[in-house]
Amino acid sequence: MTEETPKKLVELKDLQLYFNKGKSNEVRAIDHVSFDIYEGEVFGLVGESGSGKTTIGRTILKLYEPTDGTITFDGKDVTKLKGKQLSEFRKNSQMIFQDPQASLNGRMKVRDIIAEGIDVNHLAKSNDERNNRVQELLDLVGLNKDHSSRYPHEFSGGQRQRIGIARALAVDPKFIIADEPISALDVSIQAQVVNLMKELQKKHSLTYLFIAHDLSMVKYISDRIGVMHWGKLLEIGTADAVYNHPLHPYTKSLLSAIPVPDPEVESNRQHIDYDSSIETDGKERTMLEVNPGHFVLATEEEAAAYKLEQQ
Amino acid sequence: MAANTEDFVIVGAKSSDANEHIAKPALSFWQxxxxxxxxxxxxxxxxxxxxxxxxxxxxxxxxVTQNDANSFDSDNVGKYKNLPPKSGLPIPGWNGKIKEPGATESTDPYANSNVKKNYLFGTDTIGRSLGKxxxxxxxxxxxxxxxxxxxxxxxxxxxxxxxxxxxxxxxxxxxxxxxxxxxxxxxxxxxxxxxxxxxxxxxxxxxxxxxxxxxxxxxxxxxxxxxxxxxxxxxxxxxxxxxxxxxxxxxxxxxxxxxxxxxxxxxxxxxxxxxxxxxxxxxxxxxxxxxxxxxxxxxxxxxxxxxxxxxxxxxxxxxxxxxxxxxxxxxxxxxxxxxxx
Structure with a gap:
């Protein structure tokens, strides 16, 4: 962690979410996960499909009830919020969804989609104010103002994703969970959307939880990265540390799978196989700080070994 | 891994007005x-x-009220019953002629019973207008x-x-x-x-x-x-x-x-x-x-x-x-x- 220890915006402590708890088909979607997100940073969460990244995002937003553990937002425990306080909390934290096609209701005009949060929270006093706000938001995400009376299916993927971003921004949140916001878009549009998100972060001092499986994009946007596998958080560190000096064998394997856009290097690239027995051997593992600010899920001996390996 | 991560530039969408204008008329779902x-x-x-x-x-x-359709002239049931559809035009099957039960030739019950009115859709067994x-x-x-x-x-x-x-x-x-x-x-x-x-x-x-x-x-x-x-x-x-x-x-x-x-x-x-x-x-x-x-x-x-x-x-x-x-x-x-x- 940095010296001045900036304010923690979101704190997850020992969060667990089990589906079908106690039955034979129990699924540990989130298995004792703890991490903090500091105000103003972009926290990237990576991992393979089904590793629980999206579930964590949705649990933070209280779309799922956690089995155990606490979520603290801005100093307040939000794990058990209900009713009015819950809607207050939801005004502060919003979500951008993965599939821009599925996340917009095709029967509603863009204006009404974006204004939904404004309507719910009664943020506009008159119809004019509402429309002006929608126009501002459209402008903010770089869409044509005339588009507010159109339907989502008339837009391209990137435009739709920007509508989704505008909807999330409508309630003026502090914290945005971006759930694979770019994985359904083609590469040129990915850059568009990521740059837009970066720009908005600067303008509105937002905090992001950026969920993705594209490591290079995560490294580009994130300040810190967490690596997830099978519901567990394996490694947390600054983007540079995780990317350039990975500790956990899973992270190494993940990084070795990234193709390199250089034929000579690519032809020599060796994929490191991951031996998952390191997670399933039943030993007690905790998050240990190997380097300052760089944590890894390991036993004491393993942590010592990782440290040694680095030198 | 030398990705040029610093040099991403928005491609294409710089001037949003010209680039993103949708010319197609806005059709709602219902339209x-x-x-x-x-x-x-x-x-x-x-x-x-x-x-x-x-x-x-x-x-x-x-x-056409309910009563209108239900009521019948009890004194003249015989006169009005079972009249065939009559359009007043010489259309076969719709000209008021019918083969009475047992008869071999078509007859005109309207003329036989001296009914002046034309029932477009005929009458039923007790002489009520079928049309009504x-x-x-x-x-x-x-x-x-x-x-x-x-x-x-x-x-x-x-x-x-x-x-x-x-x-x-x-x-x-x-x-x-x-x-x-x-x-x-x-x-x-x-x-x-x-x-x-x-x-x-x-x-x-x-x-x-x-x-x-x-x-x-x-x-x-x-x-x-x-x-x-x-x-x-x-x-x-x-x-x-x-x-x-x-x-x-x-x-x-x-x-x-x-x-x-x-x-x-x-x-x-x-x-x-x-x-x-x-x-x-x-x-x-x-x-x-x-x-x-x-x-x-x-x-x-x-x-x-x-x-x-x-x-x-x-x-x-x-x-x-x-x-x-x-x-x-x-x-x-x-x-x-x-x-x-």
């Missing part, structure tokens, strides 16, 4: 569906036919159709949305209730209600109210189950939208197609149901006419006076057919797979 419906000629014809029939049934209340009786029957059929629609919409849709949205135990219990209700034969329900309230249009409508919405509730529940997992519903939830609002703004508009098609399938069923009930004397009480009772009354005379059964049957078939064809057209028009998106 789009209407455009596609218009391509189906049969459906359009059916639609206009149904609109015409509905308008006609409403206007007919003014000049068919109009009354039509009104009853449409009344049944409209109430079936309303019940489908009010009970079926809300029951289905509630059951699907709540899920879990509530859903299981509500679905078992539907299964139990649908396992009771309709005929038994009608007979019971007929015993309680006496047979008539009211008990038919109540019987439809009890059983007609079941399939709609099931369909809507299925749609709700799949729609509630959609991202836009999650987005609405995360914005703090209430469940009722989500149902009205997100769920029901997205299953409007299914609902409309389901209604178009329920309506002919309800009309046929009423006709069958009236035909087996569980429906409307005589002397009130319904298409079903007209058909069953004329059954015994089928060989001698076929027009008495053909005319109400034709009306019944045409209405049902129109509803089914329109339903077909609407299903195609609303089918998301057929849309360009």
């Amino acid at each position: 789009d569906a209407w455009r596609r419906l218009k391509l189906n000629k049969l459906a359009v014809v059916s639609m206009w036919f149904l609109i015409f029939i509905l308008g006609f049934a409403i206007v007919s209340n003014i000049f 009786r068919v109009i009354v029957g039509l009104r009853i059929s449409l009344l049944v159709a409209i109430s079936a629609t309303l019940i489908d919409l009010l009970i079926g849709v809300s029951y289905g949305v509630f059951s699907g949205w709540k899920g879990g135990t509530i859903d299981v219990v509500m679905q078992r209730i539907i299964e139990i209700m649908s396992s009771v034969p309709n005929l038994i329900v009608v007979t019971m209600i007929g015993l309680l309230l006496g047979s008539g249009v009211t008990s038919i409508i109540i019987a439809i109210a009890l059983t007609g919405w079941l399939s709609m509730a099931r369909q809507v529940r299925n749609m709700t189950l799949s729609l509630k997992e959609r991202d836009y519903v999650l987005a609405a939830k995360s914005l703090g939208e209430s469940s009722t609002k989500i149902a009205i703004k997100h769920l029901i508009p997205n299953m409007a197609g299914t609902i409309i098609v389901q209604i178009m399938m329920t309506v002919p069923n309800a009309i046929m149901f009423e006709a069958v009930l009236s035909a087996i004397n569980l429906g409307v009480k005589p002397p009130t006419a319904s298409l079903g009772s007209l058909i069953s009354d004329a059954q015994s005379m089928l060989q001698f006076y076929p027009y008495q059964i053909l005319i109400p049957s034709a009306v019944l078939v045409l209405i049902s057919l129109a509803f089914i064809l329109l339903g077909d057209g609407l299903r195609d028009a609303f089918d998301p797979r057929a849309s360009e998106d």
Whole structure:
């Protein structure tokens, strides 16, 4: 962690979410996960499909009830919020969804989609104010103002994703969970959307939880990265540390799978196989700080070994 | 790994005005569906036919009253009974001539009984105008159709949305209730209600109210189950939208197609149901006419006076057919797979 220890915006402590708890088909979607997100940073969460990244995002937003553990937002425990306080909390934290096609209701005009949060929270006093706000938001995400009376299916993927971003921004949140916001878009549009998100972060001092499986994009946007596998958080560190000096064998394997856009290097690239027995051997593992600010899920001996390996 | 991560530049979309203008006219979902419906000629014809029939049934209340159709001249039954359709034009089969039972040649009963009036659709066995009786029957059929629609919409849709949205135990219990209700034969329900309230249009409508919405509730529940997992519903939830609002703004508009098609399938069923009930004397009480009772009354005379059964049957078939064809057209028009998106 940095010296001045900036304010923690979101704190997850020992969060667990089990589906079908106690039955034979129990699924540990989130298995004792703890991490903090500091105000103003972009926290990237990576991992393979089904590793629980999206579930964590949705649990933070209280779309799922956690089995155990606490979520603290801005100093307040939000794990058990209900009713009015819950809607207050939801005004502060919003979500951008993965599939821009599925996340917009095709029967509603863009204006009404974006204004939904404004309507719910009664943020506009008159119809004019509402429309002006929608126009501002459209402008903010770089869409044509005339588009507010159109339907989502008339837009391209990137435009739709920007509508989704505008909807999330409508309630003026502090914290945005971006759930694979770019994985359904083609590469040129990915850059568009990521740059837009970066720009908005600067303008509105937002905090992001950026969920993705594209490591290079995560490294580009994130300040810190967490690596997830099978519901567990394996490694947390600054983007540079995780990317350039990975500790956990899973992270190494993940990084070795990234193709390199250089034929000579690519032809020599060796994929490191991951031996998952390191997670399933039943030993007690905790998050240990190997380097300052760089944590890894390991036993004491393993942590010592990782440290040694680095030198 | 030397990715040039610092040099990303927005590609293309710099000047948003010129680049992102959409020239295509803004078509709402309904406009789009209407455009596609218009391509189906049969459906359009059916639609206009149904609109015409509905308008006609409403206007007919003014000049053909129930009493008008039921009353007959008891002194002159012999004179007016069983007159064939007469258009006043020399059209074979519609010129007021008929082969009387036992006769070998066509005769003109109008002339024989000295009847001045022309009955366009003939008269029945006691001399009432068949045309007027068919109009009354039509009104009853449409009344049944409209109430079936309303019940489908009010009970079926809300029951289905509630059951699907709540899920879990509530859903299981509500679905078992539907299964139990649908396992009771309709005929038994009608007979019971007929015993309680006496047979008539009211008990038919109540019987439809009890059983007609079941399939709609099931369909809507299925749609709700799949729609509630959609991202836009999650987005609405995360914005703090209430469940009722989500149902009205997100769920029901997205299953409007299914609902409309389901209604178009329920309506002919309800009309046929009423006709069958009236035909087996569980429906409307005589002397009130319904298409079903007209058909069953004329059954015994089928060989001698076929027009008495053909005319109400034709009306019944045409209405049902129109509803089914329109339903077909609407299903195609609303089918998301057929849309360009």
